[in-house]
Every structure is written in structure tokens, then in C-alpha cells.
Amino acid sequence: MRWTRYFLNTLREVPADADVISQKLMMRAGMIRKVAAGIYTYLPLGLRSIKKLEHIVREEMNRAGAVELSMPAIQPAELWMESGRWQKYGKELLRIKDRHERDFVFGPTHEEVITDTVRDAINSYRQLPVNLYQIQTKFRDEVRPRFGLMRGREFIMKDSYSFHTSRESLDETYEAMRQAYTAIFHRCGLDHVAVEADTGNIGGSASHEFMVLAQSGEDAVVSCPKCRYGANIEKATSKFFDDEPEPAPMQELAPIHTPGTQSIEDVGRFLGKPTSQLVKTLVFDTDEGPVMVLVRGDREGNEIKIKNHLGVTWMEMLADSRFEEATGGPVGYCGPVGTKCRRVLADVSLKGRANWIVGGNKRDTHISGANVARDFPEPEWGDFTTVFAGDPCPRCGTALEIYRGIEVGHIFKLGTKYSDSMHCTYLDEKGERQSMIMGCYGLGVGRTVASAIEQSHDADGIIWPMPIAPFEVVVTSVGKEESVVNMATELYEKLLAAGVDVLFDDRDERPGVKFKDADLVGFPLRIAVGAKSLANGQVEWSFRKDRAKQLGAPEEVLARVIDEVKKARV
Numbered sequence: 001m002r003w004t005r006y007f008l009n010t011l012r013e014v015p016a017d018a019d020v021i022s023q024k025l026m027m028r029a030g031m032i033r034k035v036a037a038g039i040y041t042y043l044p045l046g047l048r049s050i051k052k053l054e055h056i057v058r059e060e061m062n063r064a065g066a067v068e069l070s071m072p073a074i075q076p077a078e079l080w081m082e083s084g085r086w087q088k089y090g091k092e093l094l095r096i097k098d099r100h101e102r103d104f105v106f107g108p109t110h111e112e113v114i115t116d117t118v119r120d121a122i123n124s125y126r127q128l129p130v131n132l133y134q135i136q137t138k139f140r141d142e143v144r145p146r147f148g149l150m151r152g153r154e155f156i157m158k159d160s161y162s163f164h165t166s167r168e169s170l171d172e173t174y175e176a177m178r179q180a181y182t183a184i185f186h187r188c189g190l191d192h193v194a195v196e197a198d199t200g201n202i203g204g205s206a207s208h209e210f211m212v213l214a215q216s217g218e219d220a221v222v223s224c225p226k227c228r229y230g231a232n233i234e235k236a237t238s239k240f241f242d243d244e245p246e247p248a249p250m251q252e253l254a255p256i257h258t259p260g261t262q263s264i265e266d267v268g269r270f271l272g273k274p275t276s277q278l279v280k281t282l283v284f285d286t287d288e289g290p291v292m293v294l295v296r297g298d299r300e301g302n303e304i305k306i307k308n309h310l311g312v313t314w315m316e317m318l319a320d321s322r323f324e325e326a327t328g329g330p331v332g333y334c335g336p337v338g339t340k341c342r343r344v345l346a347d348v349s350l351k352g353r354a355n356w357i358v359g360g361n362k363r364d365t366h367i368s369g370a371n372v373a374r375d376f377p378e379p380e381w382g383d384f385t386t387v388f389a390g391d392p393c394p395r396c397g398t399a400l401e402i403y404r405g406i407e408v409g410h411i412f413k414l415g416t417k418y419s420d421s422m423h424c425t426y427l428d429e430k431g432e433r434q435s436m437i438m439g440c441y442g443l444g445v446g447r448t449v450a451s452a453i454e455q456s457h458d459a460d461g462i463i464w465p466m467p468i469a470p471f472e473v474v475v476t477s478v479g480k481e482e483s484v485v486n487m488a489t490e491l492y493e494k495l496l497a498a499g500v501d502v503l504f505d506d507r508d509e510r511p512g513v514k515f516k517d518a519d520l521v522g523f524p525l526r527i528a529v530g531a532k533s534l535a536n537g538q539v540e541w542s543f544r545k546d547r548a549k550q551l552g553a554p555e556e557v558l559a560r561v562i563d564e565v566k567k568a569r570v
């Protein structure tokens with residue numbers, strides 16, 4: 001491709017509304033263009049990277065035994081009513097009506113459509129297992145679309161769904177998909193980890209997220225440097241609270257006057273005690289009424305763990321204005337002794353401890369000497385807090401580390417959630433009807449491309465891993481001399497003939513402009529042809545990574561560049 005015949009316009013200015021580096025660089029490099037919040041055009045250059053990733057994804061999916069199909073973006077509401085998600089999905093689901101006032105959705109995911117497809121086609125255990133995938137456009141009306149392709153509203157996903165007659169068969173496919181994902185991210189040159197993920201309240205099933213490690217990641221990943229334990233912070237546990245303290249003699253309940261101490265830190269300072277010796281009270285509003293959660297004063301409540309334990313569909317922090325009415329205590333002075341909350345949860349870190357200092361359910365008052373069972377009913381115990389860096393690994397005890405990550409893939413053992421509600425069944429060997437056991441596997445295509453940029457860039461632009469770079473090589477003509485243009489054209493044509501993905505920067509621009517653009521777009525390899533070196537029979541080539549310039553005879557440089565491109569194509 002010649003630049004002058006291509007559609008590639010770089011921007012000098014950083015777009016004002018871009019908030020992460022990948023978005024800035026993709027917009028400046030002319031890869032994407034924003035059409036509306038979270039909705040982008042993939043310009044020719046951007047589409048190239050997307051297609052290259054899709055090609056890798058297809059190769060690995062096919063290798064793992066998955067079969068490609070393509071489902072519609074627009075789906076009838078009836079299917080969503082059958083699965084129950086028409087009511088449950090919330091505002092991320094874009095609901096639309098056709099001219100006959102019939103309800104449809106723009107698919108945010110395809111469990112319903114695939115389950116409907118498979119239940120129609122498959123009747124016998126002999127036809128199972130199957131694993132079907134597509135690469136397709138989704139729409140999710142995200143609350144806060146941002147970060148360019150990383151959290152769009154319209155985005156491309158590879159989604160697959162597998163159907164089985166047994167847990168063992170699901171385990172096998174799940175493992176094959178786990179390996180396929182690892183291979184995909186490895187081939188893209190991404191520094192990534194697979195971590196255990198929260199499975200919501202579907203229960204029992206396994207789930208892993210694939211995280212690309214990057215400072216801008218929206219997720220936090222807990223990882224053990226020794227045994228490779230890894231989990232999303234939403235789910236991670238630690239060994240921190242295994243030891244129960246020595247039982248202490250119970251003291252009397254006693255009120256303490258604690259004026260103006262609404263936060264746990266205030267209370268600690270006021271009483272001259274570390275917050276670890278205090279009990280922090282959190283109150284949540286849920287669709288089943290207010291719930292009190294008690295955690296050690298120096299730990300943070302983990303809303304995902306709490307919500308999963310409760311099994312509620314909706315939960316948020318109780319509004320200050322509702323405190324008195326819902327709990328019987330004022331904001332900042334709530335506690336378990338005499339609370340109106342019907343469900344009280346307590347973190348295991350508090351188990352076995354005597355004489356708690358808790359809110360007194362009265363303004364400016366705390367109570368000391370509060371004891372489980374004697375002063376308030378036995379709470380529901382569980383792991384309700386978030387792991388901190390340095391906590392001991394739940395498997396081996398080593399100090400845990402915490403990283404930021406971008407979730408690029410998510411694999412999930414669904415079980416029979418959809419096959420039960422949508423009656424996706426088969427006849428087993430005995431002729432009995434059984435629900436199919438399902439797995440689902442998602443991979444964000446645009447998000448993965450963006451995460452490569454988050455992970456690899458410098459002040460001048462993108463540094464692409466070769467396998468998903470829009471072009472592998474740029475040939476830059478420096479100057480308008482006939483010999484220069486002829487040599488550059490010759491090299492370009494020879495690279496094309498060798499099957500290299502090459503862009504010829506044949507624009508009539510100053511060398512500075514051409515080199516700046518090449519750095520911005522991030523072509524992994526560059527060949528520059530200029531009059532001065534050509535007079536000595538040489539052209540210059542360099543890698544974008546280090547930009548160290550090397551000179552050589554054109555044929556020799558050509559051979560080296562072709563060799564480097566081939567080496568990178570794994």
C-alpha cells in the first residue's frame with residue numbers, strides 16, 4: 001500500500017476528550033474515529049490490527065476444536081424473557097422496537113440465541129459436545145463508556161459457547177479454551193495472567209479472567225509471586241484470618257461518649273486504639289431490605305463477596321437519609337447491639353474475638369465490651385473483605401502482590417443456568433431427557449488491541465508487537481531525487497512480492513514529518529532511503545523498539561527485514 005493512495009491521516013493534537021494513552025494514540029495515529037460516546041469507526045489502519053487479531057483468534061479457536069458461526073446482532077425479546085434476563089439485565093441492555101411494535105434487543109452477549117440454536121439442532125447425546133464461536137459486534141449501554149475501545153458501547157467480541165453431557169466433558173473443553181486464550185495473548189506479545197474470577201451467585205462454577213498487566217487497567221489482580229495463585233481482587237482471599245485469638249474474659253457492656261467521631265479513624269484516635277482493634281459497621285440497602293456487615297476496622301468491605309453471600313440481585317450502600325429508619329442508629333454510630341437490621345454479617349477476621357467496640361446506635365455513642373451471642377445474635381460469618389498487598393497467599397502463605405490489569409478475556413463454566421430456563425435438553429444413553437451443561441468464553445477484540453498499546457508505547461507513539469501491527473514494515477523515501485524514489489519503490493515492491501505487509505510512505509512531506517508519523521503509528525520496522533547514504537550504495541533500517549539505525553546494501557537490508565518479519569510470525 002502506498003500512503004498517498006491510502007486513507008491514513010494522523011493528528012498532531014491530542015484529542016481533548018481522550019482519557020487513556022491507547023485511546024489518544026489510536027486517535028492520533030488515525031486508527032479510530034469517535035462517532036458518539038463509546039461508538040467508533042475503525043479506520044483502515046485500525047481495522048488492520050483488528051483483523052490481524054481476529055485471524056490469530058480464529059486460528060487458535062479452530063485449533064481448539066471450536067466451530068465458527070455468526071449470529072444476528074438484533075435478537076427477539078422473547079428469548080430474553082425465556083432466560084429471565086429481559087427483566088434482570090438492567091440498563092446496559094439496549095431495547096428496541098420494530099415497526100410492528102415488537103420488542104428486540106441489540107445483543108450484549110449471545111447465550112440466549114446460541115441456546116435456542118442448539119436446542120433446535122441437537123437431540124441426542126451422540127451429537128455432543130459442541131463448541132461454537134463467532135466474532136461479532138455487541139452493544140452494551142455502559143454507564144460510563146470511556147477509554148476508547150477498552151470500554152465502548154459498540155464493540156467486537158469473540159464469544160464461544162460449549163454444550164456437554166457431563167461436567168468432565170465441560171472441564172476438557174474449558175481447559176482447551178484456557179490454553180487457546182493463553183496462546184492467543186502470547187502470540188500477540190502481551191504480558192498477561194489468567195486469574196480466578198468471581199462467578200456471581202450462579203454458584204460453584206469455575207471462571208477465569210485473562211488480564212493484560214497495565215497501570216491504566218480498571219481491574220486489580222492479586223497474585224502470589226511464589227505459587228502463581230492469582231485472582232481478581234473481587235474474589236481473592238488470603239490466609240490472614242485463619243488463627244483465632246485466645247479467648248479473653250468477657251467484659252461488661254459499657255457506653256463510651258464519642259462526640260464527633262463518625263469515621264473509624266476518628267474513633268481510633270479518640271480512644272487511642274489502632275483501628276484493627278475496632279469493628280467497622282457497613283450498611284447496605286438490598287432488594288431484600290437493609291443488611292449490616294461488620295468488618296475489622298482496618299479492612300475494607302468487599303461488595304462482590306457480600307452480594308454473592310446474600311444472593312440478592314440489587315445492593316448499594318445505604319443512603320445517609322435512610323440510616324435511622326432502617327437500622328435504628330444514626331450515621332457513624334450504627335452497631336449490631338439492638339439494630340433493626342434483620343440480617344447481620346460479620347467477617348471471619350472478627351471470629352473468636354471478645355469485647356468488641358462498636359457503634360451504640362445513639363448519637364455520639366459507642367459501646368465497648370460487646371460480645372457475640374450474649375449482646376447480639378450470632379452473625380452470618382464469611383469472607384467479606386478485600387485482600388491487601390502483603391496479606392499471606394491462601395495457598396502458600398507468601399506475601400501477595402497486587403497489580404492493575406485490563407480484562408481482555410473471560411471464560412466461565414455456566415452449568416445449566418440457560419439450558420434449564422430455556423429447556424435446552426438432549427436424550428441420554430437411557431433415553432432420558434437431560435439439560436445440557438454449558439460453558440461460555442468471551443474475548444474483547446478491540447480491548448485486546450488497545451491493551452497492547454497500553455502495554456507498549458513511548459512518548460512518540462505506539463510500539464506494536466509485530467503480529468498485530470497494522471503494517472509490519474514502512475518504507476520511507478527521504479527526498480524527491482529520482483534515485484531515491486526508484487530505490488524506495490523497488491524495495492517496497494520486493495517486500496510486497498515477499499508477502500510482507502508493507503506501507504510505502506511516498507508522500508511529498510518533509511523527512512521530519514514522515515519519521516514522526518512512522519513513530520506515532522509504530523511500524524515495527526522501518527527502511528529509510530535517502531540520497532546521502534544511497535550515494536554510498538546503502539539504505540538505513542531500524543526497529544521501532546529501540547530505533548537504533550543500521551546501514552547496509554539494499555539487497556542485504558531487504559533480506560534482513562524479510563527475515564525479521566518471518567521470525568515474528570509465529
Ligand code: ATP
Binds near residue numbers: 444
Ligand atoms: P467488564 O467487567 O470489563 O465490564 P464483563 O465482565 O462485562 O467486562 P464479559 O461479559 O465477560 O465482560 O465479556 C467478555 C469480554 O468482552 C471481556 O473480557 C472484555 O474483553 C470484552 N468487553 C466487555 N465489555 C466491553 C466493553 N464495554 N468494551 C469493550 N470490550 C468489552
Ligand code: MG
Ligand atoms: Mg461489563
